[in-house]
Amino acid sequence: xxxSVSAWSLQEKLxxxxxxxxDFIHYCHRNGIRSVELLDCFIKGESDIRExxxxxxxxxxxxxxxxxxxxxxxxxxGERNKQVEYLKKSMDLTRKLGSSRxxxxxxxxxxxxxxxxxxxxxxxxxxxxxxxxxxKGITMVxxxxxxxxxxxxxxxxxxxxxxxxxxKANADVANFILANENSLDAVxxxxxxxxxxxxxxxxxxxxxxxxxxxxxSVYQGVVLGCGDVPIAQTILYxxxxxxxxxxxxxxxxxxxxxxDTSECIEYLKNAVR
Numbered sequence: 030x031x032x033s034v035s036a037w038s039l040q041e042k043l044x045x046x047x048x049x050x051x052d053f054i055h056y057c058h059r060n061g062i063r064s065v066e067l068l069d070c071f072i073k074g075e076s077d078i079r080e081x082x083x084x085x086x087x088x089x090x091x092x093x094x095x096x097x098x099x100x101x102x103x104x105x106x107g108e109r110n111k112q113v114e115y116l117k118k119s120m121d122l123t124r125k126l127g128s129s130r131x132x133x134x135x136x137x138x139x140x141x142x143x144x145x146x147x148x149x150x151x152x153x154x155x156x157x158x159x160x161x162x163x164x165k166g167i168t169m170v171x172x173x174x175x176x177x178x179x180x181x182x183x184x185x186x187x188x189x190x191x192x193x194x195x196x197k198a199n200a201d202v203a204n205f206i207l208a209n210e211n212s213l214d215a216v217x218x219x220x221x222x223x224x225x226x227x228x229x230x231x232x233x234x235x236x237x238x239x240x241x242x243x244x245x246s247v248y249q250g251v252v253l254g255c256g257d258v259p260i261a262q263t264i265l266y267x268x269x270x271x272x273x274x275x276x277x278x279x280x281x282x283x284x285x286x287x288x289d290t291s292e293c294i295e296y297l298k299n300a301v302r
Contacts (some may be wrong), residue, residue, distance in 0.1 A: 102136030197224030250281035
């Protein structure tokens with residue numbers, strides 16, 4: 030298994046312009062991480078691409094995945110087609126960054142739109158994008174996120190309906206809890222479709238801010254191994270199954286992101302030994 034860190038882990042620093050995406054790459058390098066997950070919201074134009082690729086080459090690092098924020102749950106077909114074009118353009122950027130994986134979403138629920146229509150649109154859009162991904166050697170990894178594609182059975186169904194080798198699952202182990210699904214059971218159910226893994230941990234809290242699950246429970250992000258997600262058991266299962274892909278840390282806690290992400294890195298290094 031290969032270790033990675035998502036730039037989203039330091040999103041507070043990046044959005045606040047306290048650090049640059051190259052600072053993030055240097056941070057990972059100092060922490061002994063050779064693979065980074067980059068997000069399009071932190072990359073502005075060709076000059077950033079050149080600077081990033083030059084730095085990665087100099088540090089002998091690589092991009093585990095390029096992550097985008099598409100949404101196919103749109104009633105207007107023209108707007109959905111724009112999102113498909115967004116995927117195609119992002120595939121080119123993924124290749125420029127030297128990666129062959131692109132993290133994608135299905136889309137977020139909208140008031141008044143039935144889930145069956147939403148799923149049909151998601152499938153239709155991925156079927157339009159899949160031939161381009163196959164041609165470019167890109168694997169789109171669909172994250173379990175939100176109500177429409179939050180559960181393992183929903184992700185599995187979309188992938189099977191699309192029917193392309195270019196679409197696999199990005200198993201975000203913590204997001205399953207927010208969909209009120211046991212994370213380890215979900216990973217087991219999805220294993221044959223998994224192309225990428227997000228590792229983050231969540232802990233249930235009372236009367237505090239955080240992420241609200243389907244049943245109304247509230248969770249906050251914490252350092253790996255300190256929450257309610259069966260991180261150690263999931264890593265052990267993946268190891269026993271012979272998973273050789275990426276485990277990408279995506280810290281979403283309220284503490285110091287640089288300190289806490291470093292602790293997540295140390296935890297993961299020990300867990301995969």
